[in-house]
Amino acid sequence: MTQALHYPTIEFNDLDAVKRALLVWDRIHRIVPAGYQPNDQPEILTAIQSGAIMNLSVDAHEKSAAAQRFLDFHYFRNSAKTLLTWPAGFSTETFTRINPEKIDAKLLPLFEQLARRLTADGFLEVPHELAGGYMFYLATSVAERRALSLTTDSSDYWAVGTYFANDGCFTEQVYDEHANTYLANLAIDDLLPNDLASIDLDQLLRFREETAELRNVFQHELELLRDEISRCNNKEHAHYIVQDFVKRFEKAKEEYRKTMSFFRKTDVCSLFSVGLPVSATIVALPTIGGGDPYDPVRIGIGLLLGAVSALATREMSHKPKSIASYLVDAERLTKTPSFLLHRKFEEFIND
Incomplete structure (x- = not known):
């Protein structure tokens, strides 16, 4: 997990979150269509020049894989036998701009048929639910083929991206204490500074170079x-x-945190949250004799685990292949991250 793919936007919405992300990953990628010039802040341009942030273009295989998964999902969504839960958060008549360069040929007829118009700068305006779904599938396809983690700075994006990363395999009953499998949130707190606004990016980039080995140890332990x-x-x-794990993780985390002494020492925030599918036995692990899986429980120093949503158990001919999605804390989720993400997910599915 040394490198990550930022999704789903091209531009970065929160500079502080970018700085925190650069303290976690060696390099952050983003998908930039050919001919598109991102509207970047000066600090982002500096990070690009240093190689810490890299623009990538999507190849034909990645677009094809994303298109096929999207078409499969579109079929399952409308099938009477395997009707998927369609989130209320996508019940909208708004339209989203999407660059045709990001669309595989097999999808173009569908999108062109549904497009309201082609804008002057060459973007298709298609229904938000389709454009949004495809863009998340595209990010997942690129991340899987290039062995990248997925990262975002918005809990809303995290909820939507996780939904599509699991191919919509969720029940409408988001809170289900008797489910066999859950989408769980593994959150790490008490590590990174809360406010990096006063830290010059050049200084942060030098720090990254000096602490690369310790950062890689931390990355390795978390991935394990x-x-x-x-x-x-x-x-x-x-x-x-x-x-x-806790024995090794405590040591790796403490060593890495010691190196950050020149940053602001107070008001530490949650590092990030990781969405991953787990069995009911895992979320019940920290308790004695069972308990509410949605109660976040500390399983180690600075490590919280709790259920966010129940995963559907129905049989599907296309079994989801989930990929971990990281949320860099841009919204101060330190105290109750699993509860807040559960609420976001419930609003997305049902409200």
Whole structure:
């Protein structure tokens, strides 16, 4: 997880969140269509010149993979046998601009048929629900093919992106304490400075170079836990995974945090939240004799785990292949991140 793909926007909406993200990942990528000139702040241009942020173009294979997954989802959504939950958050008549360069040929007829108009600068205006869905599938396809993590700075984007990363395999009953599988939130707090506005980007980039080894150790330990905990279905073995990880994680986190002494020492914030599918045995792990999986429970120093939503158990011919999606804390989710993300997800599905 040394590199990440920023989604779904081209421009970065929160400079502070970008700075925090640069303290986590070695390089951040973003999808920029050919011929499009992003409206970037000077600090972002500096990061691009240093190689910390990179623009990438989407190749034909990635567009094709995204198009196929989107068409599969579109079919399942409208099938009477496997009718998917369609979020209320997409019940809108608004239209979204989408660059045809990002669209695979097999999708163009559908989008052109549904497009309200072609704008003067060459963008199709298509229904928001379709454009939004495709853009999240495109980001997922690119991230999977290039071994990138997905990262965003908005909890709204995180909720929508997670929905599509799991191919809409959720129930309308978002809160279900008896579900077999959950979308869980793994949140890390008490690590990064809360306010980086006064930190010059050149200074931050030099710090990154000096602490690359410690950052990579931290990245490695988090990736190990993410992969192991999402695959484990045995509660007894999960105890060993968590116990072993916490010992290593505490050391890696403490060593990395020590290097940040020149940043503001007060008002630390949540580093990020990771969305990943887990079994019911995992979210029940920290409690004795079970309990509410939606209550966030600390399983280690600065580490919180809690359910965000129930995943559907119905059989589907196209089994979702989920990819972890990281939320850099731009909205101060430190105290109750799982609860706040659960509320965001519930609003997206039902309100």
